[in-house]
Amino acid sequence: MSSNWNPKDHLPQDVQQSMVNANDPLAFYQIISRLKIQKRTGWLDHDINDCESIADHMYRMSIMSMLIKDPQVNKDKCVRIALVHDMAESLVGDITPFDPVTKEEKHRREWDTIQFLCNEFIQHYNKDAAKEIMDDWSAYEHVGSLEARYVKDIDKYEMLVQCFEYEKRLNDSTKLKQFWSAVNSVKTQEIQSWVQKLLKAREEFFQA
């Protein structure tokens, strides 16, 4: 059962279809702007109004990716995947498990959006770039590579580091407790070792 949701209907006001120009990626960059403006819903839903943007989250994920030690990992590939993995949220928004949208519908909207962005906005300017972004986004969605697996884990870890920062700001270890269940979905040994040290730092902070 699919809805009528269509990425075209969710373009920012200042991005007109007329702006789609074979020689100008400006319209695409103006869509990306939404990732800078939109705040992460998980925090807003918990009354943390002065919180990070979606772009802020992906930014720190990309820096974390640069520090992976596992010699089997192509770190530059992880950096790219971290930067594109939430790109569809520029038009879809940041849907959480608590929103009245099924997981399947969320996935469909994001898939339609990334195709829309790549085919209608990037491809005309740079065909290779459109394919690379599509490939990196798909790799993440399907956990189709070791690099995608690491970025999945870093997505959780970055969120937990941020969660701890907000808990310290609130001086409250209970309000955001539900986020910590993500600990269990971190699969790689290296990122799980980061998580364990984060848990220890948090325990020490709230015991002091």
Place this chain on the structure above:
Amino acid sequence: MSSNWNPKDHLPQDVQQSMVNANDPLAFYQIISRLKIQKRTGWLDHDINDCESIADHMYRMSIMSMLIKDPQVNKDKCVRIALVHDMAESLVGDITPFDPVTKEEKHRREWDTIQFLCNEFIQHYNKDAAKEIMDDWSAYEHVGSLEARYVKDIDKYEMLVQCFEYEKRLNDSTKLKQFWSAVNSVKTQEIQSWVQKLLKAREEFFQA
């Protein structure tokens, strides 16, 4: 003439020297958090209080880097340089030409900070990563590669795209006029072609 400014004295409150742990990059990530929190001074100085963070700016620069068409350019290298080039601002802050700090002193603080971050926080965990980040940061500072040249240009272009967005929000083409002098420092043909199209879109917007 050097001041007494020292990166150690500017660590976020929750990052204590005791947290520097050979097996845990958490302290470094908590410093990177400052890039998500700190807003870009150029906009704040013009009363745009609800403006982008330093991380937001670097995020969109990294996406713009993915679209470069020049076949001589290693795009992944540009992405990395875009992500690290303002990293020192995590402790130094975003010093503008209007601040009472000389260009030389600004450069010294940033140099001291990136060395401090790489040597004291990253190297213990991942020696290669520390060197790579230092190299990418230095390449940008000295415009030591074609990739660094492109990222220098994208730094200006991203700022101008953002400037146009704020001008549209304010519905005023005069208040932020000074930023547009950056147009002249864009050296590569490809990014200058993006700039020219941006100028045209701006002209059309404010003529309408």
